[in-house]
Amino acid sequence: MVKSIKIVGVGGQGTILLAKILTTALVDAGYDVKMSEIHGMSQRGGNVSSEIRFGDKVYSPVIEKGDASLLVSLEQMEAARNIGYLKKDGILIVNDYKIHSMVTLNGKVRYPENIIEELSSKVKTFKVDGTKKAIELGLDKVMNIIMLGATVKALKLEHLNFEEAIKNQVKPKFIDMNLEAYNIGLKQVML
Numbered sequence: 001m002v003k004s005i006k007i008v009g010v011g012g013q014g015t016i017l018l019a020k021i022l023t024t025a026l027v028d029a030g031y032d033v034k035m036s037e038i039h040g041m042s043q044r045g046g047n048v049s050s051e052i053r054f055g056d057k058v059y060s061p062v063i064e065k066g067d068a069s070l071l072v073s074l075e076q077m078e079a080a081r082n083i084g085y086l087k088k089d090g091i092l093i094v095n096d097y098k099i100h101s102m103v104t105l106n107g108k109v110r111y112p113e114n115i116i117e118e119l120s121s122k123v124k125t126f127k128v129d130g131t132k133k134a135i136e137l138g139l140d141k142v143m144n145i146i147m148l149g150a151t152v153k154a155l156k157l158e159h160l161n162f163e164e165a166i167k168n169q170v171k172p173k174f175i176d177m178n179l180e181a182y183n184i185g186l187k188q189v190m191l
Contacts, residue, residue, distance in 0.1 A: 064085075
Protein backbone atom coordinates (compact mmCIF):
# COMPACT_ATOMS: atom_id res chain seq x y z
CA MET A 1 0.00 0.00 0.00
CA VAL A 2 1.29 3.45 -0.97
CA LYS A 3 1.00 6.40 1.42
CA SER A 4 1.08 9.96 0.12
CA ILE A 5 2.25 12.96 2.15
CA LYS A 6 1.98 16.58 1.04
CA ILE A 7 4.09 19.03 3.05
CA VAL A 8 3.35 22.73 2.57
CA GLY A 9 4.69 25.96 3.96
CA VAL A 10 6.18 29.33 3.17
CA GLY A 11 9.74 30.01 2.05
CA GLY A 12 12.19 29.92 4.94
CA GLN A 13 10.15 27.58 7.16
CA GLY A 14 12.21 24.46 6.43
CA THR A 15 9.63 22.58 4.36
CA ILE A 16 12.27 21.01 2.11
CA LEU A 17 14.52 19.93 5.00
CA LEU A 18 11.55 18.25 6.71
CA ALA A 19 10.80 16.37 3.47
CA LYS A 20 14.44 15.35 2.96
CA ILE A 21 14.77 13.91 6.48
CA LEU A 22 11.48 12.04 6.12
CA THR A 23 12.53 10.68 2.72
CA THR A 24 15.99 9.66 3.96
CA ALA A 25 14.60 7.64 6.87
CA LEU A 26 12.01 5.95 4.63
CA VAL A 27 14.65 5.00 2.02
CA ASP A 28 16.99 3.72 4.75
CA ALA A 29 14.13 1.55 6.05
CA GLY A 30 13.76 -0.09 2.63
CA TYR A 31 10.66 1.65 1.29
CA ASP A 32 10.35 2.63 -2.35
CA VAL A 33 10.09 6.43 -2.11
CA LYS A 34 9.45 9.17 -4.63
CA MET A 35 9.70 12.86 -3.69
CA SER A 36 9.12 16.09 -5.56
CA GLU A 37 9.59 19.71 -4.52
CA ILE A 38 7.99 22.93 -5.68
CA HIS A 39 9.88 26.01 -4.55
CA GLY A 40 7.82 28.74 -6.21
CA MET A 41 8.87 32.15 -4.94
CA SER A 42 10.20 30.59 -1.77
CA GLN A 43 12.93 33.16 -1.22
CA ARG A 44 10.29 35.90 -1.18
CA GLY A 45 7.96 34.22 1.29
CA GLY A 46 6.07 32.31 -1.38
CA ASN A 47 4.58 28.84 -1.24
CA VAL A 48 6.81 25.80 -0.91
CA SER A 49 5.59 22.23 -1.11
CA SER A 50 6.98 18.72 -1.19
CA GLU A 51 5.18 15.57 -2.16
CA ILE A 52 6.35 12.21 -0.83
CA ARG A 53 4.90 8.86 -1.76
CA PHE A 54 6.19 5.65 -0.20
CA GLY A 55 5.36 1.97 -0.08
CA ASP A 56 6.41 -1.34 -1.64
CA LYS A 57 6.39 0.04 -5.20
CA VAL A 58 5.82 3.69 -6.12
CA TYR A 59 5.67 4.86 -9.73
CA SER A 60 5.28 8.62 -9.36
CA PRO A 61 5.83 11.33 -6.74
CA VAL A 62 2.78 13.27 -7.92
CA ILE A 63 -0.16 13.51 -5.52
CA GLU A 64 -3.48 14.23 -7.19
CA LYS A 65 -6.25 16.20 -5.46
CA GLY A 66 -8.03 14.00 -2.94
CA ASP A 67 -5.15 11.48 -2.76
CA ALA A 68 -2.95 12.57 0.18
CA SER A 69 -3.01 10.35 3.26
CA LEU A 70 -1.45 13.18 5.24
CA LEU A 71 -1.23 16.94 4.75
CA VAL A 72 1.44 18.63 6.86
CA SER A 73 1.18 22.42 6.90
CA LEU A 74 3.77 24.66 8.52
CA GLU A 75 1.39 27.64 8.31
CA GLN A 76 -2.39 28.01 8.67
CA MET A 77 -3.24 29.59 5.31
CA GLU A 78 -1.21 26.95 3.48
CA ALA A 79 -3.37 24.30 5.16
CA ALA A 80 -6.51 26.02 3.83
CA ARG A 81 -5.02 26.37 0.33
CA ASN A 82 -4.03 22.71 0.11
CA ILE A 83 -6.81 20.90 1.99
CA GLY A 84 -8.24 19.66 -1.32
CA TYR A 85 -5.28 17.29 -1.68
CA LEU A 86 -6.30 15.34 1.42
CA LYS A 87 -8.33 12.12 1.22
CA LYS A 88 -11.68 12.13 3.01
CA ASP A 89 -10.18 9.91 5.73
CA GLY A 90 -6.79 11.65 5.63
CA ILE A 91 -5.08 13.49 8.47
CA LEU A 92 -4.12 17.16 8.67
CA ILE A 93 -1.22 18.27 10.86
CA VAL A 94 -1.07 22.06 11.04
CA ASN A 95 1.31 24.42 12.77
CA ASP A 96 -0.70 27.01 14.71
CA TYR A 97 1.09 29.91 13.07
CA LYS A 98 0.18 32.70 10.65
CA ILE A 99 2.49 34.37 8.16
CA HIS A 100 0.97 37.51 6.72
CA SER A 101 1.46 38.29 3.04
CA MET A 102 1.78 41.78 1.58
CA VAL A 103 -1.96 41.99 0.91
CA THR A 104 -2.84 41.20 4.52
CA LEU A 105 -0.09 43.43 5.89
CA ASN A 106 -1.24 46.45 3.89
CA GLY A 107 -4.87 45.87 4.87
CA LYS A 108 -6.24 45.06 1.40
CA VAL A 109 -7.26 41.56 2.48
CA ARG A 110 -7.93 40.23 5.98
CA TYR A 111 -6.18 37.08 7.14
CA PRO A 112 -9.06 34.61 7.69
CA GLU A 113 -9.99 33.81 11.27
CA ASN A 114 -10.64 30.29 12.63
CA ILE A 115 -8.88 28.41 9.80
CA ILE A 116 -7.87 25.51 12.02
CA GLU A 117 -11.32 25.23 13.60
CA GLU A 118 -12.98 25.20 10.17
CA LEU A 119 -10.62 22.56 8.81
CA SER A 120 -10.98 20.49 12.00
CA SER A 121 -14.72 20.25 11.36
CA LYS A 122 -14.02 18.62 7.97
CA VAL A 123 -11.01 16.33 8.55
CA LYS A 124 -9.11 14.71 11.39
CA THR A 125 -6.74 17.46 12.51
CA PHE A 126 -3.80 17.75 14.86
CA LYS A 127 -2.97 21.35 15.76
CA VAL A 128 0.68 21.72 16.75
CA ASP A 129 2.19 24.76 18.47
CA GLY A 130 5.40 24.13 16.53
CA THR A 131 6.61 27.70 16.32
CA LYS A 132 5.82 28.44 19.97
CA LYS A 133 7.57 25.25 21.14
CA ALA A 134 10.59 25.98 18.92
CA ILE A 135 10.91 29.47 20.41
CA GLU A 136 10.67 27.97 23.91
CA LEU A 137 13.48 25.59 22.90
CA GLY A 138 15.60 28.59 21.93
CA LEU A 139 15.62 28.43 18.13
CA ASP A 140 12.53 29.12 16.04
CA LYS A 141 14.15 27.43 13.03
CA VAL A 142 13.57 23.94 14.54
CA MET A 143 9.80 24.29 14.13
CA ASN A 144 10.03 22.09 11.02
CA ILE A 145 11.67 19.32 13.05
CA ILE A 146 8.90 19.54 15.65
CA MET A 147 6.48 19.12 12.73
CA LEU A 148 8.58 16.17 11.53
CA GLY A 149 8.10 14.47 14.90
CA ALA A 150 4.33 15.04 14.71
CA THR A 151 4.31 13.63 11.17
CA VAL A 152 6.23 10.52 12.20
CA LYS A 153 3.82 9.92 15.08
CA ALA A 154 0.74 10.37 12.86
CA LEU A 155 2.18 7.88 10.35
CA LYS A 156 3.13 5.46 13.17
CA LEU A 157 6.73 5.34 11.94
CA GLU A 158 8.50 5.91 15.26
CA HIS A 159 10.31 2.59 14.83
CA LEU A 160 12.34 4.00 11.91
CA ASN A 161 15.71 5.65 12.52
CA PHE A 162 14.78 9.30 12.22
CA GLU A 163 17.50 10.34 14.66
CA GLU A 164 20.16 9.12 12.23
CA ALA A 165 18.42 10.90 9.34
CA ILE A 166 18.38 14.14 11.35
CA LYS A 167 22.08 13.77 12.22
CA ASN A 168 22.88 13.35 8.52
CA GLN A 169 20.92 16.43 7.40
CA VAL A 170 21.64 19.15 9.98
CA LYS A 171 24.85 20.94 10.94
CA PRO A 172 26.70 19.18 13.79
CA LYS A 173 26.31 22.09 16.24
CA PHE A 174 22.50 21.91 15.87
CA ILE A 175 22.05 18.12 16.15
CA ASP A 176 21.15 18.04 19.86
CA MET A 177 18.59 20.83 19.56
CA ASN A 178 17.04 19.19 16.47
CA LEU A 179 16.81 15.82 18.23
CA GLU A 180 15.11 17.53 21.16
CA ALA A 181 12.71 19.27 18.74
CA TYR A 182 11.92 15.92 17.07
CA ASN A 183 11.05 14.37 20.44
CA ILE A 184 8.83 17.33 21.30
CA GLY A 185 7.06 16.81 17.99
CA LEU A 186 6.41 13.14 18.71
CA LYS A 187 4.46 14.20 21.82
CA GLN A 188 2.21 16.60 19.86
CA VAL A 189 0.08 13.89 18.24
CA MET A 190 -2.07 11.67 20.43
CA LEU A 191 -3.50 8.76 18.46
